[in-house]
Amino acid sequence: MPGLPHPHDPAAREDHEQHGTRQDGQQPTVQWAQWDEARRIAYGLPQPLPNILLPLAQCQDEVLAEAVTAEMPVPHYASAAADGWAVAGDGPWRIRVPQPTETDERLLLTLPPEKRMLPVVELTAGEATHVNTGDAVPFGTTAVLEAHRGHVVPADPTAQIPEDTEHGRKPEEGDTLEDATPAAPLVKNQDVRAVGEEIEQGDLLLRAGRKLNPVHLGLAASAGHDMLPVRRRPRVTVLLGFANVVEDGIPGPGEVRDSLSLQLPAVLHELGANVDQVRRVADGAQGTVSALTESPMGANSLLDARAEIVVTTGGTGHGEDDHVRQALEELDAHLIIDGVAQEPAHGVILAKLPEDGPVVLALPGSPLSAITGLLTVGHALIAGATGEGMPVTRRITAGQGLDPAGVTRIIPAYLQDGRVVPEPATGPAMLSGLAHADVLLVVPEDGMKPGQDMEVVPLPWRV
Template structure:
């Protein structure tokens, strides 16, 4: 990673240009007809949790966001968002972006349209669902002919942010040519109950031990907002005092 000292050193050595690997270009497509972007939502509405934070999250993970667009909850709108160019912009397929991140609509119901749009375009699903909670409807696909990767995030905010750590972070690191953060192992300060699949639990550190936060449902953000790490709890759970793997948070 070039820093100011590297650039100054290159300059005094007479280098006018340096070959570099740039940050991966990312397009963010936000779905949700019920989402409002300001104020307190009315009944039947939800406040946008992705628009204010996802571009910065991508930057923290090494990506560079070129476009952020909101897409209606219809198959036609999602297909158009991937193939048509808004005024003054290139289409996603022509914008030379390397990663597309979508939010919501990743399930298999008639109300979920991201998969059907990608299937119509001939995308290959490299990872179709994760054995983790929250975030199990997440997928990783790639559009044909060397097109961009597509990271499909669930609509619930904690689920989506958890999958950013498990799917988007290593993908962006690979594209950027940098190593992904390495998980570490710490003792559990208390029992961490297991679930049917691996659980990602926001946790805080006290006296070198891992303690789970509360308010960690897939739609809740309070626990993550006050977390130091995310504990990776296997289905069998972790006894108090036993080692548990933790994922670092890029803003800590």
């Protein structure tokens, strides 16, 4: 297969610009797309997926698709904000206590303990009843008198009344409650949590676009929600090659320890996708063709058949190992992007399989190249599928200079004293720089000067 020109060869761009729409109505393949152009193309490729409803327990880290309002007020009943006495009107107050559900003690014992007493549900002026923090206050309550302010006067001071060893004498129906600190009169609704005090029914609870955290889920539950509308994650199948890969232990000469099977699914989830399968693919174009057209046998086959995005690694170069491009051409896939004019990850390919098949994001096989391509082109592709906005970049002042390289470089960098500084380990197979990085730094073809305003790509696990 004839190779493509070098990614920063001007002839490659001129050749692309001279071509219009293909005869089949599809846009021509963009060869060696600029890095920001590749992101825009990837973002506009998928149709946004429909939103879904998920139970609250499954909404952690999902993105809210629509604004959510309160189904009920919070609190939804008037309650005591302190231990003490619910009172109605001015004191002193006649004490009321819960009464037995049954007058016949034998019948009373047949009931569950929690149903043996009738609570006081209403107070009229001059009445009071004991409440604990969080208890519903009776209808007619004007305030809660804290326990230390209440002084109980027995209705019959001579009566022999049993003592409560923890709280002293038990109040009885008809006893009188007095305020021990009348110089500080009660105000209306003192120590009463009113209905809707925090949130009224219909109030805006959560705005669309929020990444849901545990507190959001608790708030939604407190306002009456069981499910929330979230953006649906695209389903992804990851296809990894076998060549010279060791999945555990210490690799031998000519072998490499597998890292992508661990990284790619985790990064894809951070970017908003769900990985249904990670599969090893037989080397060569035929192995890739089979993997893209045949679902495996067994329980996973249905999941695989429903993938909206397929991510592959390796085989995107222009040499003997160029099997991904060959497989895509055999399948009559539409190559949308064939190479990106950046280092690393210049071998990124973006294609669409025919008959409304999945989008294929083919990444280079070197670890840093693969992750860089995923964080740039892949992130934009996933954002387009979920209906989110284009992934944003930031501007940060350069902390040092870099010589021109003739090609855009996307390299790991860290922040120091408000400035961005490149990590030293930036080779396509190196992960140590990215492991310690805060951002990806976009270095243009003409290099970087200290103090220059630079574009950076935030890392999802550092946001």
